[in-house]
Amino acid sequence: GQSLEQPSEVTAVEGAIVQINCTYQTSGFYGLSWYQQHDGGAPTFLSYNALDGLEETGRFSSFLSRSDSYGYLLLQELQMKDSASYFCAVLYNFNKFYFGSGTKLNVKP
Amino acid sequence: GAVVSQHPSRVICKSGTSVKIECRSLDFQATTMFWYRQFPKQSLMLMATSNEGSKATYEQGVEKDKFLINHASLTLSTLTVTSAHPEDSSFYICSARVRTSGGAEQFFGPGTRLTVL
Numbered sequence: 001g002q003s004l005e006q007p008s009e010v011t012a013v014e015g016a017i018v019q020i021n022c023t024y025q026t027s028g029f030y031g032l033s034w035y036q037q038h039d040g041g042a043p044t045f046l047s048y049n050a051l052d053g054l055e056e057t058g059r060f061s062s063f064l065s066r067s068d069s070y071g072y073l074l075l076q077e078l079q080m081k082d083s084a085s086y087f088c089a090v091l092y093n094f095n096k097f098y099f100g101s102g103t104k105l106n107v108k109p
Numbered sequence: 110g111a112v113v114s115q116h117p118s119r120v121i122c123k124s125g126t127s128v129k130i131e132c133r134s135l136d137f138q139a140t141t142m143f144w145y146r147q148f149p150k151q152s153l154m155l156m157a158t159s160n161e162g163s164k165a166t167y168e169q170g171v172e173k174d175k176f177l178i179n180h181a182s183l184t185l186s187t188l189t190v191t192s193a194h195p196e197d198s199s200f201y202i203c204s205a206r207v208r209t210s211g212g213a214e215q216f217f218g219p220g221t222r223l224t225v226l
Contacts, residue, residue, distance in 0.1 A: 033215065042202055042220040043153065087152060089215075095141060095206065097215055099153045 002026040004100035011106040020073045022088035030091040032071045083107045115218035130188045132203030138183035139205035147200040159186040193225045
């Protein structure tokens, strides 16, 4: 089976940097994705890592270490609009995603 | 990026009725679509994988006779919740996976909020 662990809630102030960690256990691992979901909305794609290392896209970066079964999402220059839930998801068996329980990020002024 | 639409966005129905939810890929062909269910303040749970022209593959614990999935074309998959009951009230989200040069991206529809009275 699959399991993912990520913190349930994180609070940070505007302009700060926050890191959301994700550890996973799965068979048939292909990659790790991150999604953002605002209350009442659908998830939106942020990143996908198949190889070890850091991928940077604007203010957001995502890291993967396959040997440690670990990844993180780094959000820089936090803005109020970044307040949302963030889900890590493993791609396994090539075609399926299994989602973590989500991390609620609260950005305060 | 790829656009996935869902219809309806919100539906309220009486217990015992059936509800059909449509999922469309608007600007690409999706040979495979996925159906998820999300209860309030919980994660997305994969219900089934919908393959064009063949039977859907259901995850363990999901009743295939209750959640009927049809993937009639490369741009349309439908989920029918049959004989809906209040416990079926949830946020139903479809997605399509797009293979890219960098790996894989999964694009989600806007979701359908089902309330069964």
